[in-house]
Amino acid sequence: MKLELTKEENEMLEGKQGKATRKAMEIITTLGEIYGAEKLIPVSSVQIAGVSYHNLGEAGLEFLSEMAEDGRTRVLTTLNPAGMDMEEWKKHGISEDFALDQQRVVDTFEKMGVITTCTCTPYLIGNLPHYGEHIAWAESSAVCFSNSVIGALTNREGGPSALASALTGRTAEYGLHLPENRIAEVKYEIDTDLTETDDFGLLGHVIGGRTGRMIPYITGIRHATMEQLKSFSASVATYGGVAMFHIEGITPNRTTIPERTEVITREDLNKARATLDDEMAIIDFISVGCPHASIKEIAEIAQMLDGKQVTEGKTVWITTAKPTKDLAIKMGYYDKIERAGAFLVADACCAVAPLEGRFTGLMTDSAKACFYARGKNKFKTEIRTVAECIKEALS
Numbered sequence: 001m002k003l004e005l006t007k008e009e010n011e012m013l014e015g016k017q018g019k020a021t022r023k024a025m026e027i028i029t030t031l032g033e034i035y036g037a038e039k040l041i042p043v044s045s046v047q048i049a050g051v052s053y054h055n056l057g058e059a060g061l062e063f064l065s066e067m068a069e070d071g072r073t074r075v076l077t078t079l080n081p082a083g084m085d086m087e088e089w090k091k092h093g094i095s096e097d098f099a100l101d102q103q104r105v106v107d108t109f110e111k112m113g114v115i116t117t118c119t120c121t122p123y124l125i126g127n128l129p130h131y132g133e134h135i136a137w138a139e140s141s142a143v144c145f146s147n148s149v150i151g152a153l154t155n156r157e158g159g160p161s162a163l164a165s166a167l168t169g170r171t172a173e174y175g176l177h178l179p180e181n182r183i184a185e186v187k188y189e190i191d192t193d194l195t196e197t198d199d200f201g202l203l204g205h206v207i208g209g210r211t212g213r214m215i216p217y218i219t220g221i222r223h224a225t226m227e228q229l230k231s232f233s234a235s236v237a238t239y240g241g242v243a244m245f246h247i248e249g250i251t252p253n254r255t256t257i258p259e260r261t262e263v264i265t266r267e268d269l270n271k272a273r274a275t276l277d278d279e280m281a282i283i284d285f286i287s288v289g290c291p292h293a294s295i296k297e298i299a300e301i302a303q304m305l306d307g308k309q310v311t312e313g314k315t316v317w318i319t320t321a322k323p324t325k326d327l328a329i330k331m332g333y334y335d336k337i338e339r340a341g342a343f344l345v346a347d348a349c350c351a352v353a354p355l356e357g358r359f360t361g362l363m364t365d366s367a368k369a370c371f372y373a374r375g376k377n378k379f380k381t382e383i384r385t386v387a388e389c390i391k392e393a394l395s
């Protein structure tokens, strides 16, 4: 089946709308051909990943700079976390050299018209698509959240393909843009109460591990907050590559219900916890806010830290989006957190900041953060509730 292009799309491909647009269209049409798409479709929102200079390096920045010569975004486009808080990086121990390079990356995106607040929860700060809207998002946790909880439609884009969609306003119609590919394939019955974000992360670990890339249909969860669903989205995408799920009575997409059912018990979650808890971990780093913390989470943490003091030798990062940090400043939460000796870090997270060698053990409520702390930074890990993380910071 040949990929049909409109007159405007052909013009983009022929370079009539500039060099960067041509390159972007080449990326999109190549992907379309590989995946058997018949046409391109407009997207209304883009989320770009691969922003930290730590991951991008000079080669990545060179590609971006070329695209920024004449490439400009055509739709609302936001950025994933960078390697540092773009304003308060110095007090978080980030080097001047890294800060300069990171600033160059963000400036390059800004030149293209990308909104340069750096967060993996763009849906909390104004990049919020509606049900049924076609979008092109990178960042696996946000992809999973938007497909499943919001009901928007996106494939799991990479950094270059998301940028290509931003510069053309198009994506190829394949995969999760087609309703027939959004049907549940395996059913899980949850036979235990899930209470905190760490529980939802552990559930994502179990389901991701069992289901791989298949779409799960989950029953037995009576209630879940937005914060718990973002934790689950991050974890199930990390441990299994899942880009979409259904939770009975909670998520909005329609699907047929698979017959084959597997039961998940508290024992399964305990086993998942055991695999994320390293023996003899010496905790010197506590990080909450993966995915980026909501204002509700920050308010609760500020309350827990109010009037207390983080123990010497421990570093605490609460990571969030810049607009959420600004709101936390206005509400006095920032002062309570920082007076206690913890940091409210905007724009960055413990996985993409250059932290290797600075700490030995991470405690977090996020199963995804455990994955990257181990794999990238060689930290030992422990997963606990947010309250337990804060208690550890103060003990």
Ligand code: F3S
Binding pocket: 080, 081, 120, 141, 234, 289, 290, 291, 292, 319, 348, 349, 350, 351, 352, 368, 369, 372
């Ligand atoms: Fe977001 Fe970083 Fe976690 S990008 S999902 S806070 S690893």
